[in-house]
Amino acid sequence: MVQLTLIQIDNYGPWTVDPKPRPETDIQSLQASLYADLCGLFGGHLSLLFYSRFDNMLAVTNGMTESDHSLIQESISNRYPVTVSMGIGSSDKPSTAVQKATNALHSAGSAQDSTRKEELVINNLESNSEIQVAHFDANDATNLFTDELDAFEAMIRIESAYYELMQYLWTQHDSLSFFVGGDNIISVTPGLDMGVYSQVVEHILNEVGVELKVGVGSSQIPRDAGVRAKLGLERCRETGDTVVNYD
Amino acid sequence: MVQLTLIQIDNYGPWTVDPKPRPETDIQSLQASLYADLCGLFGGHLSLLFYSRFDNMLAVTNGMTESDHSLIQESISNRYPVTVSMGIGSSDKPSTAVQKATNALHSAGSAQDSTRKEELVINNLESNSEIQVAHFDANDATNLFTDELDAFEAMIRIESAYYELMQYLWTQHDSLSFFVGGDNIISVTPGLDMGVYSQVVEHILNEVGVELKVGVGSSQIPRDAGVRAKLGLERCRETGDTVVNYD
Amino acid sequence: MVQLTLIQIDNYGPWTVDPKPRPETDIQSLQASLYADLCGLFGGHLSLLFYSRFDNMLAVTNGMTESDHSLIQESISNRYPVTVSMGIGSSDKPSTAVQKATNALHSAGSAQDSTRKEELVINNLESNSEIQVAHFDANDATNLFTDELDAFEAMIRIESAYYELMQYLWTQHDSLSFFVGGDNIISVTPGLDMGVYSQVVEHILNEVGVELKVGVGSSQIPRDAGVRAKLGLERCRETGDTVVNYD
Amino acid sequence: MVQLTLIQIDNYGPWTVDPKPRPETDIQSLQASLYADLCGLFGGHLSLLFYSRFDNMLAVTNGMTESDHSLIQESISNRYPVTVSMGIGSSDKPSTAVQKATNALHSAGSAQDSTRKEELVINNLESNSEIQVAHFDANDATNLFTDELDAFEAMIRIESAYYELMQYLWTQHDSLSFFVGGDNIISVTPGLDMGVYSQVVEHILNEVGVELKVGVGSSQIPRDAGVRAKLGLERCRETGDTVVNYD
Numbered sequence: 005m006v007q008l009t010l011i012q013i014d015n016y017g018p019w020t021v022d023p024k025p026r027p028e029t030d031i032q033s034l035q036a037s038l039y040a041d042l043c044g045l046f047g048g049h050l051s052l053l054f055y056s057r058f059d060n061m062l063a064v065t066n067g068m069t070e071s072d073h074s075l076i077q078e079s080i081s082n083r084y085p086v087t088v089s090m091g092i093g094s095s096d097k098p099s100t101a102v103q104k105a106t107n108a109l110h111s112a113g114s115a116q117d118s119t120r121k122e123e124l125v126i127n128n129l130e131s132n133s134e135i136q137v138a139h140f141d142a143n144d145a146t147n148l149f150t151d152e153l154d155a156f157e158a159m160i161r162i163e164s165a166y167y168e169l170m171q172y173l174w175t176q177h178d179s180l181s182f183f184v185g186g187d188n189i190i191s192v193t194p195g196l197d198m199g200v201y202s203q204v205v206e207h208i209l210n211e212v213g214v215e216l217k218v219g220v221g222s223s224q225i226p227r228d229a230g231v232r233a234k235l236g237l238e239r240c241r242e243t244g245d246t247v248v249n250y251d
Numbered sequence: 252m253v254q255l256t257l258i259q260i261d262n263y264g265p266w267t268v269d270p271k272p273r274p275e276t277d278i279q280s281l282q283a284s285l286y287a288d289l290c291g292l293f294g295g296h297l298s299l300l301f302y303s304r305f306d307n308m309l310a311v312t313n314g315m316t317e318s319d320h321s322l323i324q325e326s327i328s329n330r331y332p333v334t335v336s337m338g339i340g341s342s343d344k345p346s347t348a349v350q351k352a353t354n355a356l357h358s359a360g361s362a363q364d365s366t367r368k369e370e371l372v373i374n375n376l377e378s379n380s381e382i383q384v385a386h387f388d389a390n391d392a393t394n395l396f397t398d399e400l401d402a403f404e405a406m407i408r409i410e411s412a413y414y415e416l417m418q419y420l421w422t423q424h425d426s427l428s429f430f431v432g433g434d435n436i437i438s439v440t441p442g443l444d445m446g447v448y449s450q451v452v453e454h455i456l457n458e459v460g461v462e463l464k465v466g467v468g469s470s471q472i473p474r475d476a477g478v479r480a481k482l483g484l485e486r487c488r489e490t491g492d493t494v495v496n497y498d
Numbered sequence: 499m500v501q502l503t504l505i506q507i508d509n510y511g512p513w514t515v516d517p518k519p520r521p522e523t524d525i526q527s528l529q530a531s532l533y534a535d536l537c538g539l540f541g542g543h544l545s546l547l548f549y550s551r552f553d554n555m556l557a558v559t560n561g562m563t564e565s566d567h568s569l570i571q572e573s574i575s576n577r578y579p580v581t582v583s584m585g586i587g588s589s590d591k592p593s594t595a596v597q598k599a600t601n602a603l604h605s606a607g608s609a610q611d612s613t614r615k616e617e618l619v620i621n622n623l624e625s626n627s628e629i630q631v632a633h634f635d636a637n638d639a640t641n642l643f644t645d646e647l648d649a650f651e652a653m654i655r656i657e658s659a660y661y662e663l664m665q666y667l668w669t670q671h672d673s674l675s676f677f678v679g680g681d682n683i684i685s686v687t688p689g690l691d692m693g694v695y696s697q698v699v700e701h702i703l704n705e706v707g708v709e710l711k712v713g714v715g716s717s718q719i720p721r722d723a724g725v726r727a728k729l730g731l732e733r734c735r736e737t738g739d740t741v742v743n744y745d
Numbered sequence: 746m747v748q749l750t751l752i753q754i755d756n757y758g759p760w761t762v763d764p765k766p767r768p769e770t771d772i773q774s775l776q777a778s779l780y781a782d783l784c785g786l787f788g789g790h791l792s793l794l795f796y797s798r799f800d801n802m803l804a805v806t807n808g809m810t811e812s813d814h815s816l817i818q819e820s821i822s823n824r825y826p827v828t829v830s831m832g833i834g835s836s837d838k839p840s841t842a843v844q845k846a847t848n849a850l851h852s853a854g855s856a857q858d859s860t861r862k863e864e865l866v867i868n869n870l871e872s873n874s875e876i877q878v879a880h881f882d883a884n885d886a887t888n889l890f891t892d893e894l895d896a897f898e899a900m901i902r903i904e905s906a907y908y909e910l911m912q913y914l915w916t917q918h919d920s921l922s923f924f925v926g927g928d929n930i931i932s933v934t935p936g937l938d939m940g941v942y943s944q945v946v947e948h949i950l951n952e953v954g955v956e957l958k959v960g961v962g963s964s965q966i967p968r969d970a971g972v973r974a975k976l977g978l979e980r981c982r983e984t985g986d987t988v989v990n991y992d
Contacts, residue, residue, distance in 0.1 A: 010402045017393060017433065025481035027474055028386070028431060029294035030823035035432050036287035036302070037778075037824065043280035044535060047573060048542040052276060055283070056406050058432035060397065079541060082771035083778065085826045099403065106401040115397045139275070146264060150307065150362045154353040155257045156346065156427055159303050160418065167414045171407065180403055184275060185282050185305030186264065227274060234272035277576035284531075284577065291782060294820060295789040326788065329524035330531065332579045504896045511887060511927065519975035521968055522880070522925060523788035529926050530781035530796070537774035546770055549777070550900050552926030554891065593897065600895040609891045633769070640758060644801065644856045648847040649751045650840065650921055653797050654912065661908045665901065674897055678769060679776050679799030680758065721768060728766035 005133040007094040008101040009063040014087045016059045045076045050227040054182035064226040067131040077122050089123040094130035098192045099178035136222045138191040139233035143215040145187035165214035201247040220249045252380040254341040255348040256310040261334045263306045292323045297474040301429035311473040314378045324369050336370040341377035345439045346425035383469045385438040386480035390462040392434035412461035448494040467496045499627040501588040502595040503557040508581045510553045539570045544721040548676035558720040561625040583617040588624035592686045593672040630716045632685040633727035637709040639681035656681050659708035695741040714743045746874040748835040749842040750804040755828045757800045786817045791968040795923035805967040808872040830864040835871035839933045840919035877963045879932040880974035884956040886928035906955035942988040961990045
């Protein structure tokens with residue numbers, strides 16, 4: 005079972021234009037600071053966090069308690085001009101966990117409900133299950149994209165691989181995929197076989213022409229699953245394999 | 252003419268796995284801090300900055316000089332474990348400006364060249380031209396997506412609109428589009444007519460079923476063009492118009 | 499027993515002038531970011547942290563384990579151009595705990611030893627003891643200082659109270675005192691009687707003419723001891739008392 | 746003439762206890778982030794900034810305009826839960842400049858006036874005068890203090906030198922001195938002779954037994970004056986001189 009936390013900025017849309025539209029650069033800086041801080045705070049509890057849409061972030065938080073979450077909420081509200089509400093859900097399938105987390109949060113009110121503030125709603129918690137994380141990157145991305153194409157074309161190529169992978173893993177394998185910078189994509193998966201990963205990599209190559217490789221890691225601790233996935237990816241680099249399950 | 256700056260972390264790929272793979276959460280936090288800081292530093296010069304792929308960022312920097320850029324490079328190198336190189340180019344078409352900026356940077360070496368460090372290569376600068384910025388968002392996104400779908404589905408819907416818009420404006424109108432959080436996309440355009448925007452919005456609706464609206468702003472100062480675009484979007488909200496050119 | 503952690507930037511002096519003196523504003527920004535981040539990371543474990551000399555910080559860390567500390571070290575080294583070493587010591591007297599923590603760190607080498615890097619040396623840990631924290635501020639500081647004197651004179655007045663208090667509590671009561679901004683000073687004490695605090699406040703008034711008040715809080719959790727001390731200070735404000743032990 | 750800007754958090758005292766006392770670690774983190782950010786933002790305009798009391802900061806801002814300041818205010822208000830007001834004054838004597846800046850700010854209301862918000866009051870601006878900056882540090886501080894004493898004693902020794910220096914330069918030479926971390930103190934001075942610095946260093950040695958050395962730099966650009974002072978200090982290190990005027 006994977007435990008997912010949905011973090012949502014309270015009443016954020018209205019805030020960004022109150023009393024008048026705030027310059028986008030300031031808003032981006034605020035969002036990025038919040039994301040950086042939450043990476044640190046959730047990371048301090050060995051969790052993984054993804055920026056998703058920035059005003060809605062998703063974290064893999066197996067082992068984190070209610071009070072761990074509420075302490076983070078309090079810290080944010082003391083240091084930022086906005087507050088965050090959170091919903092938590094757990095399931096064998098990441099896609100179901102995110103539904104449960106979302107439903108929990110929805111039960112506390114709308115994202116633009118001016119009275120909803122710092123809510124923390126828990127559907128169910130999970131702490132002793134193995135989680136599987138897959139870390140993808142594009143083969144030879146520096147040579148093929150960064151050093152070869154202009155910066156926007158390179159971004160489009162990576163984005164196309166991300167977009168296809170995200171949809172495919174979601175619809176076919178109940179997995180959540182997140183772009184994490186460069187040519188890196190991390191997926192939270194329900195324990196897929198290595199054969200599935202081979203087939204996924206082939207699918208992306210056929211659809212958008214980008215060759216991926218992937219390291220897979222498992223652990224009861226989200227951070228460790230992520231680190232093992234990266235070690236798997238390193239092994240791909242050394243051996244030339246497309247898929248490595250790091251045991 | 253729009254002046255674009257490409258900011259690239261030097262030799263970043265190797266750094267992230269040296270001496271061993273660094274935990275992703277730390278890397279994300281580093282990237283987000285750098286992005287937040289650069290928003291502040293470029294914003295202090297009335298520029299706009301977009302995270303692009305995080306290790307490659309793009310900024311609209313009309314009016315910023317060589318020394319403005321090198322001061323930012325120095326500040327980053329004094330506070331971060333990484334350095335950044337930059338290329339600058341200007342053109343009537345944003346797509347050409349990014350090519351020039353990329354070529355400038357490429358002339359200083361590969362992104363994974365261990366000897367390339369804090370290079371600043373200028374193709375050409377521009378300071379007295381009007382820039383056009385368009386700010387898109389999704390109609391009724393909170394009701395239709397955030398409060399209705401689960402958090403990952405909502406992200407996919409917004410991502411699909413972004414992906415389609417980014418490609419379409421790039422291939423058809425030489426424009427650069429960037430997701431900036433929530434349901435917001437900002438495009439740097441070569442001065443398009445309002446009719447074009449109407450047609451773009453219709454295209455996105457037909458292709459992916461997401462209804463966008465857009466505010467358009469122009470100024471010689473990037474920040475002001477962005478603020479005017481947001482004011483245009485506010486006017487859309489008030490009037491129900493799909494496209495507003497804020498004059 | 500109070501558990502104290504000494505956090506020291508490795509080989510920092512040489513770094514600040516290598517290859518040439520780095521602008522002070524960048525160094526201050528680096529130090530302040532590190533301090534802000536460490537507040538967040540230690541705060542996430544319910545600890546208190548003080549900037550001390552910025553390149554040497556002190557934290558009250560009862561209940562934090564070795565791995566809690568090493569995770570923070572790793573995170574810092576992945577996001578900053580510097581690394582930190584730490585020493586940990588515990589004792590009934592804060593002054594003895596800081597000696598033990600310092601000795602532990604000294605055993606790993608000099609602050610300017612270029613080979614000492616990310617050391618973590620533990621003398622002894624402590625988790626189940628009550629800690630006492632005292633939170634002082636100056637009576638009516640806004641009226642008497644901030645709104646009345648010029649900004650530098652006001653700073654000197656607060657500084658004089660801090661300097662006297664810090665020395666007095668150190669030499670007479672084995673306590674560690676830290677300026678935390680505004681007119682606030684926090685002391686980590688070995689469980690002093692309220693009569694002692696009354697006498698301390700009187701001493702400061704006689705010596706430097708600044709009237710302090712103080713809230714005192716105790717808990718096995720550093721954060722809670724600090725919050726209780728602040729609640730004590732609030733009660734002083736309401737009742738006009740000079741010393742309040744918040745039970 | 747030196748131009749000084751006083752930056753004051755609006756209505757900060759009440760905010761820190763509203764609706765209940767906020768944990769000190771969060772407040773410290775907020776203050777440190779604000780300080781780090783302002784270092785970056787003022788530093789981007791080649792100014793120097795000092796944390797002073799954190800809720801009141803002082804900056805040397807020769808050459809910065811009204812709009813440079815108001816842009817920073819706007820950025821802070823968009824990213825922090827607090828706003829800042831500013832007063833600006835210029836004079837040949839730093840001590841007079843800080844008075845003028847303070848008076849300007851006082852004219853807009855009290856620090857705890859709940860209606861005062863984001864005020865910017867200018868007494869007078871200055872852009873083409875040479876400023877003198879002195880950078881002091883303690884001789885052999887790592888050996889004598891950091892590696893020899895415990896961390897708190899070392900802090901007290903440095904603090905005693907700072908306290909004496911700050912008072913002496915203020916009362917005798919109209920100068921403003923600020924601790925900037927480690928064993929470093931920066932003074933903004935009205936163009937003192939090198940003989941005066943020799944005498945100041947001797948005074949500190951006699952009074953508190955700490956041997957200082959000092960580099961002195963001048964420029965019309967605050968940042969450059971600061972860098973030159975540091976280069977002077979480096980030269981002290983090489984030559985063994987106590988005072989070096991870096992020309």
